[in-house]
């Protein structure tokens with residue numbers, strides 16, 4: 001299997017990227033109209049969030065027909081056109097396959113509801129227990145994970161929304177259906193796939209209460225997960241050389257991720273995990289307010305980078321996506337140092353070992369939404385939790401503060417292409433309000449050679465030109481430094497040192513303290529940085545607020 005280490009992937013949240021017909025919703029022709037922009041950025045693949053027919057209770061992650069494009073996004077012709085236009089510009093399209101569950105509007109589920117035994121076995125139906133659901137498992141979007149069907153006096157499992165019914169992968173026919181879908185899209189010329197929460201597909205033989213948790217320990221990285229992924233690979237994308245795949249792995253382990261992504265395992269090209277994005281969950285609770293724990297962020301990255309490096313796994317690198325608040329608002333300072341901190345976060349991520357992902361808008365500094373009323377939120381998880389927190393007795397102001405920091409809608413506001421009324425995104429009314437942060441736009445960045453966008457272009461180039469960034473080993477430097485995140489990448493004689501200051505205060509980096517060559521400018525060649533030149537003081541580097549740098553260590557003879 002190919003390793004894709006020289007590639008950079010760009011994630012498009014279709015609904016919010018570009019609206020071509022004025023209905024306020026992003027669509028496929030909209031994406032095609034912005035391909036030149038993406039080519040200019042220099043990315044290799046475009047991952048589109050689901051574009052299939054869907055009632056949109058979870059914005060397309062509730063698929064009702066995997067073979068058809070949802071009319072709100074365009075037509076199959078539009079998608080084919082996008083695939084070929086992207087190809088002309090050297091970019092491949094990756095589709096998002098939601099195979100843990102379907103929408104309850106899917107024909108299969110509808111037939112199941114009518115009592116057709118064939119289709120009932122496509123899902124996970126069970127009898128209740130003691131007048132309630134079969135187990136106490138919780139849905140990831142709040143509430144119990146079982147939906148009651150009075151006609152059968154039975155429950156179906158839904159790990160997500162009640163309109164997202166979990167598929168029964170034990171059933172060979174289900175798996176065959178899913179391979180057919182992947183093969184259908186491969187024939188249309190797509191270059192790869194992202195598999196949604198794919199490490200949850202293998203459920204246990206027996207369903208029992210979880211006395212110590214929400215049930216996830218029973219179905220995460222489940223008993224047959226590796227067997228299923230190998231079969232999926234063999235029966236579909238594994239047949240087409242160089243297909244790129246990434247699996248979204250929820251609450252997973254390093255050991256499993258090595259297996260999911262090791263080239264010799266023939267499962268997937270790479271994996272996402274989320275441990276590093278829980279460092280601002282107070283006692284593990286997402287719906288709380290807490291500054292991020294910098295030491296934990298470093299420790300988690302270090303654990304995963306070292307472990308994947310040592311055992312040959314491939315990591316998908318990301319700080320933002322459509323399920324997360326914007327990294328710039330979360331880990332940077334979008335008020336006082338927006339440019340510096342956006343570049344710093346990008347550098348820290350892109351120079352790590354693995355394959356970097358850019359989430360739309362990140363490349364020119366988009367921030368959180370800063371919504372001030374519940375009416376502005378659209379996400380099912382946010383609105384569910386708004387109600388849950390209300391019931392728990394939290395006051396409105398506190399809940400809105402939590403949503404401002406944690407809601408998935410923070411990453412879902414429409415792209416600010418320019419500063420016109422519809423921000424170049426739409427001529428109509430956007431489906432969700434624009435971010436309230438002013439002044440940020442793609443247009444502004446394109447005019448400025450020191451912009452965040454220009455910096456991303458350089459980061460991408462740097463990866464392409466330097467094998468040490470693509471495949472060098474990784475080692476953290478200064479594990480306990482309170483403000484700096486620093487690491488070395490090494491490939492044979494080549495050594496690259498990355499230093500990033502995650503705070504608004506100046507600190508020192510002393511090479512001597514880490515067994516590195518003497519701290520003189522001659523030994524450290526700057527490949528990239530977000531300040532004009534390095535600031536040396538008595539053999540130490542003075543690292544200014546949110547400063548970041550990529551240095552090639554070239555000891556002076």
Ligand code: GLC
Nearest residue numbers: 058061098160196197322323
């Ligand atoms: C993944 C998706 C998320 C979706 C969920 C259920 O986590 O990224 O947006 O809600 O799966 O499909």
